[in-house]
């Protein structure tokens with residue numbers, strides 16, 4: 001039985017879809033220069049509003065911190081923008097005269113953008129930029145716990161687009177987030193593609209909608225520290241990455257797999273750089289708040305180690321950056337082994353690469369198949385042997401996995417929607433970007449002829 005609010009929100013979606021259809025028709029007639037001007041204006045506005053949107057997101061969700069959320073918004077406004085601004089997306093985008101094939105960009109039309117509560121404004125900036133650059137309209141479905149800041153981010157993007165000549169209704173956002181509205185958006189005949197970033201339930205709903213969908217599965221990133229690693233540097237990179245926005249990015253480190261031969265040095269370095277190793281009693285207390293009803297407890301997501309410690313009934317010094325628990329088990333019965341989206345790390349000791357490999361696979365099977373793994377090592381032979389069979393779409397070497405995964409510190413496509421490939425139930429293993437939001441039509445000229453029928457028969461007789 002639908003409630004009044006469901007009916008109202010469904011009507012809101014239908015109105016946005018009608019407006020988006022008209023807006024996209026206008027956009028589809030624009031030149032590359034006109035579209036580029038609009039996208040540039042959007043990126044500029046995102047840059048100007050980065051810190052205000054970050055503050056709104058922290059206030060509304062209680063996840064992360066303003067400085068890092070500002071950096072995340074700026075990552076979308078700068079890195080993502082720079083990576084797409086020169087991509088051709090209008091008309092004939094490639095002429096291969098040697099093979100006589102031309103490629104023509106065809107916008108997908110209307111994109112449904114599902115936005116997670118962990119990255120509620122940066123995802124809007126990112127998805128708006130790639131959708132409009134590819135010639136599409138986009139309608140956002142915000143997470144209920146982050147609706148205000150997501151609506152505001154979409155408003156800023158739309159107004160900036162309009163200032164540069166875009167039509168009304170190109171970018172919009174559901175203001176009353178209900179599952180009825182989100183389902184309407186995902187299933188409606190006017191919706192062409194879904195870009196779903198968020199919790200597993202919603203990604204599954206996107207795949208079941210019958211529409212083409214780019215969904216993003218969960219991460220559970222294991223990071224191997226091999227004995228050849230530069231330990232001090234590796235620990236510095238890991239702490240910076242793991243603590244960014246209090247651990248809310250799905251490519252952030254979840255478990256360290258450390259060679260036994262260097263364990264003592266790694267532990268000392270971690271302690272030196274702000275890690276707090278939980279004793280057995282403290283470990284049990286923290287373990288008891290990591291999960292509720294078999295899933296991650298949203299109350300610990302994006303919180304500081306001090307807040308998490310207090311929730312667990314323990315006390316840690318004010319300068320602690322990350323909580324670490326030594327662990328040997330893997331699976332839902334071992335809460336430290338799951339994706340925690342907070343500054344909590346599991347620490348495993350391994351006897352060399354083979355054991356690390358087996359353990360990494362088990363950790364990925366708990367919930368991060370196809371997502372991301374990391375390795376810190378100087379020996380390239382080890383790097384090659386370790387990485388080659390990993391079921392992960394991004395294998396980040398000697399860099400924090402948060403920044404590596406999203407393409408900030410390695411040469412991967414800058415993105416806030418990270419595909420996990422078929423093994424993660426995703427259609428792509430790419431970092432999703434503008435090229436995923438237009439289709440390519442190919443004009444192919446005849447360059448050879450099929451053999452004529454009688455000639456083909458003669459040839460067949462001769463070869464008998």
Ligand SMILES: CC(=O)SCCNC(=O)CCNC(=O)[C@H](O)C(C)(C)COP(=O)(O)OP(=O)(O)OC[C@H]1O[C@@H](n2cnc3c(N)ncnc32)[C@H](O)[C@@H]1OP(=O)(O)O
Nearest residue numbers: 116118141142143177178179182198199249250298416417
């Ligand atoms: C590159 C990157 O970093 S992408 C990051 C993407 N990854 C993630 O977001 C991590 C996965 N997310 C999660 O695990 C969870 O969202 C958490 C732990 C962060 C927060 O959890 P919670 O808010 O408690 O739960 P959840 O996100 O599942 O949603 C709560 C409710 O809102 C509903 N909801 C979520 N999104 C929407 C939406 N767009 N529209 C309508 N309803 C929605 C859910 O269906 C759920 O409803 P229910 O309580 O009736 O089942």
